[in-house]
Amino acid sequence: MVTFSIPLSLRLPASGSLKQRRMLHTLRRVAAAICAGLAVLFALETMTAHIATVPVVVATRHIARGSTIGLSDMAIRYFPPSAASDSMLSSVDDAVGHIAHIDITVGDPILAHMARTAPVVPEGATVIDVRLTSSVDELLAGDTVQLVSALGCETDAAGTNEDDDSNADHAHCVLADAALVMGINKTADTSYTDGRQLVSFAMDPNAAARVMRHQESGPIMAVMQ
Template identity: 40%
Template sequence: MFAALQCVRLTISTQPVVIAAQPIAKGSVITADSLALRDLPYDEALRNVFHDCDDAVGLIAQVDVAEGGIVTSTMARASPVVPEGYTAIEVRLASSADNLSLGDVVTLSSATIFSEATPEASPDTDAVTLRELCSGAILTAKPSRDADGNTLAVFAVPPHEAATVLQAQEYSAIIAIVSS
């Protein structure tokens, strides 16, 4: 009996399947550390799963994936999702976007000039201050340049902060500040 079971086991073909080695949160970048390979019996239902960890690394999780869960091509894509209750807006940045990656969460701020009237400063001295417009803007598309050379980036933000950012960029420079 044991020999017969061994023969049956040897005839079942397997395939490598990518699984979550740890929980992966929706909207996070999938890293090599968060994935593992497991051999599973071949099944046509597993056709849309990742069969190589490298194929999923760097993608953005579109759903929460539990530890040990199979990672499918519908669960991850190259751009992040816009969270429920957020809207996506295009922002003209005065700061460099070269170091930004998809899924980065940044603070969008504007530079405001005001007259500084203090005893130490002359009355005509102007000072610049940063005004925080949105503290949780999520980069959802690779930044690009328009015909004038301005950096454009698409961020997912709450609607009330979107209105503030859109109005502020008409009158002042917007910068993206990466938190550490």
């Protein structure tokens, strides 16, 4: 019969002995060191992940040119610094409520030049709706244009223009030199049989009075400045 024996050096120390207590103490210290090392490793990985990326605002849906950018149209994505540029927005607050200057595709980073602040009515100005004969396809809220009557300015009894600063000639008359586009009524495009389209403008009250008087008698065009 073959017998086996365990070397004395591999035998577990007796329970409660000094040697066993020392062994358990050593194992606890090793386990604590391993746990501490893992904690440091995870912390370093987390810090590295944040340091190695930058926040970038991207479009989560198609944003049409001229539309107001809403909070649900955007999200924050994290890009490597090498893939980001200074023109990319890093906070949704920089774009929410702004007007899209161009069409923005889903997933595209939103750049500073792609959005403009919504127009604010200047102090002392009034807002009126104007029926334009010219196309509104190129107009955006926030644009400043001249409003021109194709029929020419009215003249007084002496035969002079009613406004010395109107820059009028026999062919046309500038009714408002700096009309600020506040909004474009897309739903009103078919409400006029002559093709005119409704646009809201902010302008000087005197210019507004001229525009209201002339739009009843003839076509008004917007001229980009």
